[in-house]
Amino acid sequence: MIKYLTNSEINKERWDNCIKNAVNGIVYANSWYLDIVADGWSALVENDYERVFPLVSGHKWRIHYLYQPVFTQQLGVFSQSILSEEVVSKFLDAIPPQFKFAEINLNSYNKLPSGKYRSIDWINHELDLINAYEKTFKGFSTNLKRKIKKAEKSDLSVVSNVKPEEIIRIFQENKGKELKNLEEVDYQKLRRLAYMGIYKGQVQNYGVYSPKNELCAGAIFVRSKHKIIFLFSGLTPEGRELNAMALLISSFIKDHSQHHITLDFEGSNDPQLARFYKSFGAITSTYPHLEINNLPFITKLAVRIAKTFQ
Secondary structure (H helix, E strand, C coil): CEEEECHHHCCHHHHHHHHHHCCCCCHHHCHHHHHHHCCCCEEEEECCCCEEEEECEEEECCEEEEECCCCCCCCCCEECCCCCHHHHHHHHHCCCCCEEEEEEECCCCCCCCCCCCEEEEEEEEEEECCCCHHHHHHCCCHHHHHHHHHHHCCCCEEECECCHHHHHHHHHCCHHHHCCCCCHHHHHHHHHHHHHHHHCCCEEEEEEECCCCCEEEEEEEEEECCEEEEEEEEECHHHHHCCHHHHHHHHHHHHHCCCCCEEECCCCCCHHHHHHHHCCCCEEEEEEEEEEECCCHHHHHHHHHHHHCC
8 A cells, every 4th residue: 555654644664764775766765865865855655665755846836736846856656566557657656646746857767657747758868887997998988988088197186085965066167157946955955965974975076186286076975775876067268178177087997896886967958978888888778857737728738838947
């Protein structure tokens, strides 16, 4: 039986045990992670936490809706046994009727019945680190190898203990100025995620310093069972010119090679980023982006117009 539970009704210990033992468990679904990115999250829970589905909700214009929280690529149904289309469908049908609109990401193990739901496949890239670095390096693109070798001759320094706020700072001062979807409250959540992850031994921060000893590239990696997720990064114009990010990721791969770990690049649907991740030999995978719209026609039209002008 699937039950809807509010945040105060969720047993966080049983929840986390389910995610830990789930065939598709991932760090995004841990209660500590959800508590930071989506305070007040609720959930669908089957029986005694055999399967769970976190729900992140908001309301606007008197509409209660579900959305994908920041820094959380995939959620959906998590299960301690193999998932089927029927099980995923059963959970989606159990979403309380007050949530008349949803734009959410399920996870790569959540397969949907053809034609029943409005969904598209979004792109992810993953690289298995089981091989020795030398073998993985052979799979890098010719252009990437050239960039790494050039960066190695530029007197750059790669370190693995950079403060999260420094990585966030160089992002905000550069790429962040172009983006409208991240606000200060989101950066605060990221800092909390990074430090909580460090406390739990699940986060590593890598940085690259220029010959002038200035941080020119940085990345936050979070461990998730047999995955390490490339969660966030920052890059300065000098870092881009010196191919610092290519060197950073290459160094991270070298440090974690010959382990039963997959490097999850967390995307991307952006063709340029996708090309960069694939240049490391990453394999493409997909996960469903789902839209549910049970709003009245006039409200649907208003929402569509509002999204057009965002």
